[in-house]
Amino acid sequence: MISDNYLSLVGAAPVIGRQVNAREDMGEPYVRAIDVSYEFWQRRWHGDPALVGRHIEVNNIDVVVVGVMPRGFRAYLGPGTPLPEQIDVWFPGAPDSGPLSRSAPVVARLHHGVSRAAAQRAIDTWISQFVAGHPSSYRLGPVSMMLVPLEEDVVSDVKPALVALAGAVAFVLLVACANLTNLLLARATVRQRELAVRRAIGASRVDVVTMTVDARAFSSNTTAEQRLQSYNAVAEAVRRLPGVEAAAFGLPIPLTATRISQRFATAADAPEQVAAQFIALPGYAEALQVPLRDGRTFTADDNRRSDPGIVVDERLAAAVWPGRRAVGQRLLLGPSTGARTWAEVIGVVAHVQATTLRSGAEPQIWVTHPARLFFQMGLAVRTAGDPRALAPSIRRTIERLGPRRPVTDMQTLEAIVSAASADTRFALSVLGVFAALALALTVVGVYGVAAYSAARRRREIAVRVALGASSRDIVVLVVREGVRWSIAGVAAGIVGARLVAGSLESLLFEISATDPDTFAAVALLLTSVALAASLVPALRATRADPMLALRAE
Secondary structure, three states: EEEEOOOHHOOOOEEOOOOOHHHHOOOOOOOOOOOHHHHHHHHHOOHHHHHHEEEEEEOOOOEEEEEEOOOOOOOOOOOOOOOOOOOEEOEEEOOOOOOOHHOOOOOEEEEEOOOHHHHHHHHHHHHHHHHHHOOOOOOOOOOOOOOOOOOHHHHOOOOOHHHHHHHHHHHHEEEEHHHHHHHHHHHHHOOOHHHHHHHHHHOHHHHHHHHHHOOOOOOOOOOOOHHHHHHHHHHHHHHOOOOOOEEEEEEEOOOOOOEEEEEEEEEOOOOEEEEEEEEEOOEEEEHHHEEEEOOOOOOHHHHOOOOEEEEEEEHHHHHHHOOOOOOOEEEEEEOOOOOEEEEEEEEEEOOOOOOOOOOOOEEEEEEEOOOOOOOOOOOEEEEEEOOOHHHHHHHHHHHHHHOOOOOOOOOOOOHHHHOHHHHHHHHHHHHHHHHHHHHHHHHHHHOOOOOHHHHHHHHHHHHHHOOOOHHHHHHHHHHHHHHHHHHHHHHHHHHHHHHHHHHHHHHHHOOOOHHHHHHHHHHHHHHHHHHHHHHHHHHHHHOOOOHHHHHHH
């Protein structure tokens, strides 16, 4: 849904037809006209220019197509906006078109020469005047709007991953340079006598260095009660299918970036708070296997009550009623609206990652009242086997209930989780490659330090062997040197890792960036690797002939 000046603001225009506008294209009961994407136009109508002016049905609404968007046009509205990358249908909208306008994102373009700070001051002034003019709507707290540059908003989700990757590259390069230096020192020490001879016969120091370096929907019913009946009929039909264990309607489907807000207060005069809201018909929590912590979830009887109660998540229960049982307590929903109602808590469930895997700890309220049902709801179906095998049967069952009940966007929860974690998996995979490379370089570096140490102490080792030192003594002598430096490096690395761990916080899910078990495991791994890498030069030192070493000195 876009306002009348959206395309002109972003510097775009339809390739044919015009942009939808609220004055001409909005009407009862919904909208009268739409724009479609260029890709949808090509895919569905093969680029037929006669599409403009034609009536089609969208979400069971008869509308006329008035324009086609530019090829490749994308509407970026920020990472917190629940919009897919590809939008095929564009509806007209207006700032005053309903209560959802409160959460609508706003895109603006600054006048030439106007700074961000100046624009923010102007917005702050306007917001203050607007709130003062609507005291009944904003009586429980201040309201603010934050001006965020588009570039900053675009990279806000990926910036932590990019910073982590850049840091990994820098650290791997640092490790490589340090290891190369150690190897060069070790080799130079071993070839010290040879190099001295070369200098004596006229080779320059540049030659020496050069020679040393090696290169490597469903039917839209009129009333809420009719929608409830339709959803119940579909859920019941799907539940009867063989292999289906549970089926129920609700919103949002977890990890689909859809967010519904619910304002609440603990008392009539208490500060207003905001929670994420789940709209759930009976069985939705069970279909998603959301753990029940206390009380109960919704039943069919709740939909017939005027006060069906609410379910809250464990985070809201702990924050609002610490040390007390939440079941039986009451919350005031919509305290600053005309639809304010008291609701009793009938159950407590586990917290659900509703929008993203890394979404914050925002409390959640579950409601089930028919008046809150949307025209399009998500259907969660839990099966005994592979859900993809049952998908055709589920689709046919729903479509048999009526010709105007399309099923769209059918996908497994596994696929949703995979898509939600795709960016994190990519970043962590690349970091894993760098970590493996750094580990390999660490092995080389420790070997270089141990070899350098053994080469410097060649005469000492020869004397010890001549005096009766065993091979075990020589191994301990060389390994101890390498491990000592490695332990110092691990200690310094732990300190450094704790300092930069915050940059990885947004890539992690339900684990701290400073998890002590992880730090201990990595420290143990690095120490073990250092011990193994030190053994090679140590064993080589035990095989050296002490007489040859002493004679060379």
